[in-house]
Amino acid sequence: MKEGSMSNKKPHSVPVPQLYKEASRILGQLERKEGSLKTLVYGGKYKNFKKIYALLSKAWNQKSEIQQVLAASKLFHEQPNFNPHLAHILTSELLGKGSLSGNCKPIQVLLEYEEELRSLAAHHLTDVAPNYGHRNGCPRYVRVNTLIASLEAVQVQLWNEGWHPTNYDRDHTTYDDFLNLIENLQGHCYLIDYHIQDLLVFPPNTPFWDSPLYQDSAIILQDKASCIPVFISNIKPGACILDACAAPGNKTSQIAAAINDFGRVIASEKSFKRYKTLEKLLQQRGATCVFATNQDFTKLPSKLTAGVEHIFLDPTCSSSGTDLHKDEIPHKRLQNLGAFQISLLLHALSHSSVKEVVYSTCSVYAEENEEVVRTVLSQHEEFELEDLGSKLEGWKHFGKEDYEFGKCCLRTVTHIDKCHGFFVAKFIRKNPTSITDAVKKSKKDKEPGKHKASDDMDYCIKKKKKKN
Numbered sequence: 268m269k270e271g272s273m274s275n276k277k278p279h280s281v282p283v284p285q286l287y288k289e290a291s292r293i294l295g296q297l298e299r300k301e302g303s304l305k306t307l308v309y310g311g312k313y314k315n316f317k318k319i320y321a322l323l324s325k326a327w328n329q330k331s332e333i334q335q336v337l338a339a340s341k342l343f344h345e346q347p348n349f350n351p352h353l354a355h356i357l358t359s360e361l362l363g364k365g366s367l368s369g370n371c372k373p374i375q376v377l378l379e380y381e382e383e384l385r386s387l388a389a390h391h392l393t394d395v396a397p398n399y400g401h402r403n404g405c406p407r408y409v410r411v412n413t414l415i416a417s418l419e420a421v422q423v424q425l426w427n428e429g430w431h432p433t434n435y436d437r438d439h440t441t442y443d444d445f446l447n448l449i450e451n452l453q454g455h456c457y458l459i460d461y462h463i464q465d466l467l468v469f470p471p472n473t474p475f476w477d478s479p480l481y482q483d484s485a486i487i488l489q490d491k492a493s494c495i496p497v498f499i500s501n502i503k504p505g506a507c508i509l510d511a512c513a514a515p516g517n518k519t520s521q522i523a524a525a526i527n528d529f530g531r532v533i534a535s536e537k538s539f540k541r542y543k544t545l546e547k548l549l550q551q552r553g554a555t556c557v558f559a560t561n562q563d564f565t566k567l568p569s570k571l572t573a574g575v576e577h578i579f580l581d582p583t584c585s586s587s588g589t590d591l592h593k594d595e596i597p598h599k600r601l602q603n604l605g606a607f608q609i610s611l612l613l614h615a616l617s618h619s620s621v622k623e624v625v626y627s628t629c630s631v632y633a634e635e636n637e638e639v640v641r642t643v644l645s646q647h648e649e650f651e652l653e654d655l656g657s658k659l660e661g662w663k664h665f666g667k668e669d670y671e672f673g674k675c676c677l678r679t680v681t682h683i684d685k686c687h688g689f690f691v692a693k694f695i696r697k698n699p700t701s702i703t704d705a706v707k708k709s710k711k712d713k714e715p716g717k718h719k720a721s722d723d724m725d726y727c728i729k730k731k732k733k734k735n
């Protein structure tokens with residue numbers, strides 16, 4: 268407006284670029300589960316599909332991390348009217364591309380927080396934290412790492428940080444009542460999980476990145492679904508365990524905690540990059556009884572796996588249970604994944620010393636779950652499935668009924684069970700006494716006071732003092 272003009276029209280504000288406007292609208296639709304990313308992009312108004320798809324898939328894949336960054340920044344406190352979806356898109360662009368330009372007000376305002384957002388991102392968007400956190404409306408699950416601190420010590424620290432446990436009488440609370448408690452969890456309140464004692468349940472999106480408990484690895488952000496395979500296993504201190512597909516190592520460190528860091532744990536990981544993460548996390552988490560190795564599980568030397576009694580097999584899968592917005596997986600891909608998972612599971616069951624194999628995926632597809640189990644069971648009659656129903660009181664979801672063994676396996680329905688989609692089956696040897704003499708001998712060696720690290724094997728059996 269010219270100086271001195273009598274017009275009382277407001278000056279035109281610079282509009283938000285169409286790309287960002289449309290991307291933030293679609294992000295909102297994705298959160299409300301109104302369609303898959305692909306459908307929403309192709310049905311949207313922005314016609315450079317490739318560009319908007321790339322922008323949105325990046326923003327969506329890093330959803331929980333970007334939300335953590337934004338929640339920890341002052342942006343929403345000081346700018347309560349800032350559209351959260353637009354903030355998410357602009358932050359993703361700023362951090363991903365390294366810069367953000369434009370004269371519209373939201374970009375200018377967001378850039379005022381650039382330094383803070385960048386420094387928070389350096390903390391939250393590390394290579395080891397890509398997929399943790401809130402997905403699909405699940406609460407934030409926090410596993411107490413008992414190798415570093417006891418549940419009681421963590422609860423005291425949480426209290427000091429302003430968190431209050433919502434107590435419930437376990438003997439008079441049904442699983443349904445508990446799910447209601449989760450539904451109504453808010454403010455600075457948390458729950459101890461109904462099934463897993465060392466697992467705490469917080470409201471969705473609770474940021475822990477700045478908490479000393481998280482920084483000291485006394486707590487681990489691990490969804491309940493991911494904790495179940497170790498929880499339903501029969502591992503005990505002193506056991507000989509193989510975690511076949513180990514990185515980033517959430518289950519490996521949970522295994523080490525479950526046996527009180529006392530036993531022999533081999534963790535194999537094929538990918539070098541992921542193996543490095545595994546190594547780093549195990550060290551930070553105090554899991555000293557683990558020997559991590561950058562090898563293909565199917566090619567591990569028999570010298571290394573001799574005497575293994577328990578195998579955890581959590582192979583690469585479609586991850587369809589952790590991201591329900593993922594586009595439907597093509598049938599061919601599912602078939603390939605299934606064939607790969609079968610080959611790994613067959614290999615796991617071929618170990619003569621093994622008594623128990625826990626197979627898990629975060630997939631919702633039968634091709635990666637019941638079909639894999641069916642094929643493998645038919646080739647290994649010396650194994651049967653343990654009925655896992657009794658391990659989780661009140662649990663509602665089991666393997667598909669079209670399979671006669673379906674009721675023995677566990678599944679989740681995310682919006683009911685309030686955790687990621689997963690599948691677990693546990694194979695147990697029908698007649699464990701048929702295990703070879705060599706194994707019997709190795710079992711004898713594991714009697715209390717008889718542990719000793721073998722000269723030719725690079726593993727360790729250690730008892731580590733807990734810090735409180």
Ligand SMILES: C[S@@+](CC[C@H](N)C(=O)[O-])C[C@H]1O[C@@H](n2cnc3c(N)ncnc32)[C@H](O)[C@@H]1O
Pocket residue numbers: 493511512513514515516517518519535536537538541562563564565581582583584611
């Ligand atoms: C679903 S992730 C495992 C997650 C892990 N169990 C946890 O809870 O943190 C699957 C891992 O298996 C690894 N992997 C796939 N095939 C493998 C093989 N043949 N041997 C060892 N690792 C393998 C992948 O690189 C990937 O890191």
